[in-house]
Amino acid sequence: MIITVRQYKEFRRNHQKKSKEDLPKMSIVRSRIVRMLSGAIAPLIDHAHTSSAGSVQVELEIPKIPEHGDFATNVALTLTRILKRNPREIAAHVVEGLKDESGLLERVEIAGPGFINLFVKPAAWHDILREILSDPSGYGRTDLGRGKRVQVEFVSANPTGPLHIGHGRGAAIGDVLSNVLEACGYRVDKEYYINDAGNQMDTLGRSLYYRYQQQIGESFDFPEGHYQGEYMRELAGEFIRESGDRYRKAPLDEVLPVFTAFASERILNGIREDLEAFGIGFDQWFSEKSLHEKDAIRTTIEEMASRDYIYIHEGATWFRSTAFGDEKDRVVIRANGVSTYFAADLAYHKDKFDRGYEMVVDIWGADHHGYVDRMLAGIQAMGRKREDLRVILVQLVNLLRAGKPVAMSTRAGEFVTLREVIDEVGKDAARFIFLTRRTDSPLDFDLDVAKMQSNDNPVFYVQYAHARLCSIFEVAGERGIPCDWLESGNHPPLDALTLPEELEIIKFLGEYPEIIAGCSASLEPHFIPYYLHELVSLFHRYYNRNRIVGDDPELTQARLVMAAAVREVIRNALELLGVDAPRKM
C-alpha cells in the first residue's frame, strides 16, 4: 500500500465525513494499520506545511525477517526530506501518535535508521479467515477502477492462418488481465480486431485459388509470397467438397472474392474454436472492413487535420506524429491514394474511444514495438491523453521439446499451432505457463515439461494442493466432523490457531488483495502464479508437519477453517487465471 501526501490529505478530508469504505480495500488487518499510521502522520505533515511534497511515498511492507515485525514502514525515512529532521526522531513522533483503539498491536519498535516495526497480536489475524470465508469469490476484489470503462484488445491475429503458440501467450495474458481489471472494479470488454481488409486478404484468396486449381488437376505454379501451409491444402479440399470443380480455369479476377471469403471465414471460425478451447471468449469481434465501409478512415484523418496534425508532402498524406514524440512523421495515405494499415489503426482507435471506453489496453507482439510511439501520438492527435492507451508488448515464445528448440518457419507455413499445443499439454498447463513470466521477458515453453504430470510442472503443484484440500474435507466428512459452517458462515472459534506457521499462512492470505491490485496497476499478470506457488508451498509444508483432522475437536475445527480459506483463495486465483481447480486428480 502506497500513499502519497496528497492522498493523506484527501483521506483526512474524507475521513471526517465518511467512513472506511473510501480506503482502497486490502486485508482487514493491513487496512487497520494503514489507517492508524495515516492518523499518526497527518498532523506531522500539517505541521510542516508541505503543500508541495506530493512525491513522498509511504509503504507498509512485510519484512523478510520476523524480528522486524509483522509489518514495517519506512515513513519516517521518507519524511526526512520534507520534515527536515532525523528519521528516528520522526519515527518516535509517529509511534507516539498511533491510536490503537481496537487493541491490534502487541508492540511497536523503532529500528535501524528509522524503520517502524509493528507487531500484531496473534488473535488479530484470525479476522482475515472470517473475511475470506464470508465472501470467498469476492475476496481480493476491489473498487480501484471505480467503474471505469476499459477495453482490452488482444490476439487480433490476421485471419490468414491458424493461431500459433505466440498468439496463445497473448491470448492468455489478455484474458487474465481482463479478469484482473474486472476484479478491480473496472468495466471491461474484450475485443478481437479482425484484419479482414487490404491486400493480404487478396493474397489469401489467391493462395486458395491456386491450391484449388492444383487439386482439381490443373497445373499451376504456386507463386512466391503466398500462404502455403498445410492448412491451405485442407481448405482447398473443403472447397472442392462444397463446390466441386465449378471454378476450373475461372478467371482469377472474377472469382477471387469467392475464394477470399471462403478462406477468411473458415480460418476465422477455426480461430474462434481454438480460442474457445483455450477458455477465451470475446465480447466483440471487430472487423477492419467495417471501418472502410463506414468511411471511418477519412473521417479520422479529417478530424486530425482539423487539429492541424495532417499535411500533404510529395503526393502523400502525412500525420505529424513527431508533435507527440514519435521519431518521424507517418504516412496515412500513400501517393497512390491507398491508405496505410496505420491509418486504419488510427480509425480503429478513434472508434474505440468513440464507443465510450475511457481506457484502452492493446496487447501486441513485441515485434510491433516500433508502432507504440506512433499509436500514442495518434490518440493524442484525436484529443486523448497519452495514458488513455496502454500498450502491452508480449515477448516471443520459444517452443522447446525436451530442452531442444522446435524448428518453425512461418514462411513455409510450418509451425506448431496453438491447437496442437492445447491438445498435447492441456489448456490449464498452457495457460499457467504462459503466465509465469513477465510479459516483457521471452518465454521458453517446453512441451515435454508442460505435459509432465509431476512436480516439474507448476500447474500440477498448485492443482494438487487444491485437490488435497478437497480431500481433507472428504475425510472430515467421513469421520463425522461437522463442517456446516462452510455454508452457514458461523465459524467455530479460532483461538487454537497459534502456531507461527499458521499465522504465516493467514498473513499471506491477507496479502492476496494487494497482489491483485498490483497486477491491475502494472498490467502484469505473472504475480498471480508466483503468489499461488508460494501460498501452496506454505500449505504443503504445513500439511506435512501438522495434522489438520486430529484428535482435538476444537483444534481440528479451527484448522479446517484455515484450510477452507486457503482452498478458497487458491480457487479464486485459479479462476482469475482461467485454470481449473480440480477436486480430484
Place this chain on the structure above:
RNA sequence: GCGCCCGUAGCUCAGCUGGAUAGAGCGUCGGACUUCGAAUCCGCAGGCCGCAGGUUCGAAUCCUGCCGGGCGUACCA
C-alpha cells in the same frame, strides 16, 4: 547508425513505483510414507545482481557511459 527490451545461482526466471541479511523452480547430493493424497515435505551446496561511474542516509532497483544478446527501424500488412 538510431530506437525499444533484456543481462540476477549450473539452467529457467522472480524481485526493478529505491530500504534492513538478494529469492523460487529445475538440476546435484542426502533424508521423510503402518497416521488427513509422497503429483508432497525437509536438508546441503550454489551469487563482485554484465562492467564502470553517478544520485542517495541507503541502489539488483533511479541516471550516464561501455560490453553482450533479442527485436524494430517502409508511401508492407
